[in-house]
Amino acid sequence: MANIDQSHIRNFCIIAHIDHGKSTLADRILEKTGLLTSREMQDQVLDNMDLERERGITIKSQAVRTIYRAQDGEEYIFNLIDTPGHVDFNYEVSRSLAACDGAILVVDAAQGIEAQTLANVYLALDHDLEVFPVINKIDLPSARPEQVIEEIEEVIGLEAQDAPLISAKNGIHIEDVLEQIVHKIPAPGGSPQNPLKALIFDSVYDPYKGVIVFFRVMEGRVKKKTRLRMMATGAVFETVEVGYFGAGQFLPCEELSAGMVGYLTASIKNVKDTRVGDTITDADRPCDKPLPGYKKVNPMVYCGMYPADGAKYPDLRDALEKLQLNDAALFYEPETSVALGFGFRCGFLGLLHLEIIQERLEREYNLDLVTTAPGVVYRVHQTDGEVIELTNPSNLPDPSGIDYMEEPIVSAQIMVSTDYIGPIMELCQERRGRYLGMEYMEATRALLRYELPLNEIIYDFFDALKSRSRGYASFDYEMKGYERSELVKLDILVNREEVDALSFIVYQGSAYERGRKMCEKLKEEIPRHLFEIPIQAAVGGKIIARETVKAMRKDVLAKCYGGDITRKKKLLEKQKEGKKRMRQIGSVEIPQKAFMSVLKLDDKK
C-alpha cells in the first residue's frame, strides 16, 4: 500500500432513518469487497458494542477500510465511516460527516422517506457531501420503489432515477452500489505536499497504547515519529504508530497522506488533550489555520445518577470517567441529595443517550443505579439580574428571587400518514406545541412542523407518537432556542417529608395534573409500611394533590407444608431482596424505580 493514488480513494458514510438497513448495507459492502468472507461475517461488523447489536442501532461512529476492484479494472480504497442514526446522536453524525466526501442515502422501499431521512440528508448537504440514494428492501412484498424514487426527487430534490434497487439483507444488487460509490462520490482533495492538516473525528482509550486518535488527513501527510500539535489544545506529541482500520482491528502502516482516514497513537495519556473536532498539524511545519471543527454540543437532558449502594460511589465516578473518554457529549459533576446521598448530575444529548449510558454503566461496569427523573436546562432570570442555567430542580432559587424563567424550545418535524394527522396534532397540542405548518409529501403522507418545549418531548413523546399513529409517524427535532415560560417546581412529600430527588420543574398549567398522576404512581410503587403514608404534591408550599398508602395490617405466611421450609424461606428471601432495592427516606422505604416514575405518566396509550 505504499503508493496510493489519491484519485482512487473514496471516503463515505451511509445515512438513513433508523431501521432502514444502514448497518446491513455496510456489512454487505465489506463482504462484497472481500474484506470479509461471508463465513467471517458476524452480523453488523461495525456495531461492536453489545448494546448496539441488541438494540439494532449504531451509537458510536466506526470506520473501516476495504479495497474494491471496480468494473473499470482499477482498485479503489473505500473508507466507510458508519454513523449513528438516532436524533440524539446527530452530534456524532456530524463528526463523521466531516471526515467524508460523500454519503449513501438508504431509503426503505416500503416506508419511504422518514423524518430522520430528511434530517440526515440536510446534515450531509450542510457538510457539502455528495449524496446518492439507494432503495433498500426491494424484496419486501410491500415495496413500492417507483413511488419512493419519486418521493426522493420531489421532497429532497435528489436525482433518484438510477438509484440502485437493492436488498442488503439478501445481497441483491450490491454491485450497483459499489460502482456508484466509485462514480458518484468524489475523490478527496488536498495535497500530500502541503503542511499537515487533519481532523480528529473520534478517539478511544487503550490501556497499553494510550489514546487512539481517529482522524482524516485533509492536507499533507502523517508518519511515525513526527512531532504533532493539536491546534486547539496546543498539546504536542510524537507519533508512535499510524495505521488504518481493518475489520475490527488496527493495521499499522508507514504513512497516511491527504485524503486518507486512519488512526494514530502517540503515548497520549490524557484524553482531554485530543479533543474531537480539533485539527492535527505538524509541530515543525504547521498549517496556517485550523479546520472549522464542529460545533460543541451541550447536553440537553440532565438527571441525577446515584449508586444504589452508597459505597460504590468511587466506582461510579471511575465508570463515568471512562465512558466520557469516547463520548464527548456525556457530562457529569458530583452532586448530593438528601434522599439519595452522593452521586452525579449527568448531562445527555437526549433520553436515548441517557438510557444507553445507564445501561452501559449497569452492564459493563456492573453498577446498580438509582436515576432521578430527567429534566432539561432551564434559564432562571433572577431579580438581581443574574441568569442561572438550572440543571437540578433542587437548585431553583426562592420564587421571590426569580424574575422569570425560560425553557428550551425545539423545532420538530413529524412525518405521518394522513390517517393519523388528527391524533398527532392533538398530541402536539397537549404538549404545548405551536403549529407552524403542514406539507403533503404525497397523497397519503404529510410533514407536520411544530415548535415544542423540549421538556414535553424528552420523556415519552416517542412512545406516545408511536401508539397514537400505530407506528406510522416519525419524528426529528433540532434545538431552536429559549423562550419565556410559566414554570413551577413541583415538590413531592412522602410522609410529610420533602424528597428532593423527586422534585421536578413543570409548566404551571400542567402542575396539577402531573402532581396528581405522580402521587397515584408513587402510591402504586411504595409498599405498605406499618403506618399510613401520605404522599403529597406541592407547588410553592401549597399542597395540590394527595394520595395515601394505607398501613399494612396483615401479612401472614401461609401454612408450611409437610416440613417444606425451603419454599417458605424463598418467599421471605424475596421479601428481603425487595428491601435491598429500597431507599430509606425518613422512616419510609421507597423503591429505587419510583424515582423514575415521573417518566411514565402518559396514560393515553
Add this chain to the structure above:
Amino acid sequence: MTEPFSFPAAEPLRPLGLYLHIPFCKRKCLYCDFLSAPADQETIDRYVDAVCAQLSREAANYRTYQVETVFFGGGTPSLLLAGQLDRIMERIRSDYALSKQAEISLESNPGTLTADRLSGYRKAGINRLSIGLQSASDAELRELGRIHDYSAFLENYRQARRAGFDNINVDLMSALPGQTAKGWLDTLKRTADLEPEHISAYSLMIEEGTPFGERYGKRPDPAGFLPLPDEEEERLMYEQTECLLQEYGYRRYEISNYARPGFLCRHNVGYWTRRPYLGIGLGSASFVDNVRWKMTEDLTVYLDHYAPRAAVKGTPSSFDERLLYQEIQVLDKTEQMEEFLILGLRLRDGISLGEFRRQFQVGLREVYGPVLDRLLRQGLLLFYEDGKKMRLTKKGTDLSNYVLAQF
C-alpha cells in the same frame, strides 16, 4: 471380613419425625399446587412398595433415633386402603424404634373415608386424624373444586369418633371466592361446635400454575367468577378467627393452628423447633443434622428406583442418586440462626434465648441487637418471663411475614 458386632453406644436415642408423602388425589382441587395427582390403584400399590423399600433403605442411618411422630401427608393419604397403610406402619415398626407414645397422624379428605377404612386405620396405629373440611358451605366447596359436601364431612367425622379417634384436626380455609366474614364465622362455629381437638385455619393462597392462579393471578375480581374477598373483609375474617376459637376453648399456638390443651400437633411443632425429620416418598422434605433436602418429584424416577418392575429389576445398580435427592442444602451457622427465629417465632410461645445460646454459643442480642430493638420499638416483638423468652405480639403475628423477613 465382617466387622465384629458391637452394641450401639448407650446414648439416649434422639427424637425423629417421619413424614410420608402420599402424592395421590381423586381429583386435583382448583387452588392446589402441592405435589399430587390422580392415580390408579395399581400405581398406588406400587408406590406403597416403594415407600416400604425406602423406609428400609434409610433405616440404617437412623439407628440412634427414636421416632416420636409420624405424619402421613398428601395429596390424599386416605386414598390408601387400610391394608396398604398397615404395610407401611409394619415396616416402620420393624425397621425403626417407634416410641410407644408416638403421635401418628394421617391427613384425610371427606369423600374418601368409610367406617371400615377408619377403623382399619385405627387398628394400623393411626392415633390422630386430620380431616380437610376447608369450608362448611357447599357452595364454597364446589367453588374450590372439592369432591365432598358438608354432610359427607359430618358423616365421616362421626364415623371417625366411633372408630375411636380421640384426636382429630379439621382443616379450614378462609378468604375463599365469594366468601364473606359472616360465612367464614359460620364455618368456624359449625366446626367448633363439633369439638375437634385441633383446628387449622389458614387463608387461601393464590398460587401460580393452578387454575386459581390463572383465574385470580392478575386481579381479584375477574369477569365471570366470584371475586376474592377484599382486603377489609379478609382482615375481618382473620381477626375474628382467634376471638371466636378462644371462646370455644382453643388456644392459638401457632400462626394458623389452634388446639385444645394438650393437643398441639407434635409433628408440626417439631418443624418449628427444628427437630430432625426424615421425609419418605415423592417430593418429601427432610431435615437432619442441619442439612435440608428433598426427594425427587418425578414419580417414575422414584418408583423405578425403589420398586423396579420385574423386567428391570437389578439393573439400575449404578443409579445416579443425584436424581433422587434435590435441593440439598447444608445450613451454615447464619442460616441456622435465621431459621431458629423465623420458624420459632411462628409459635405463640416464641423462642427461648437460653436455647439460642445453647445451640449457637452466642447471645441472640449480640447477633440481632439492632433488628430486635427496631421490632420491639415497633411493637411487633416482646420479651417475657424476665427476658428469657421472646415472642411476636398480636400485631407482630398479624405482620409475621414482615417481621420474619427482617432476620
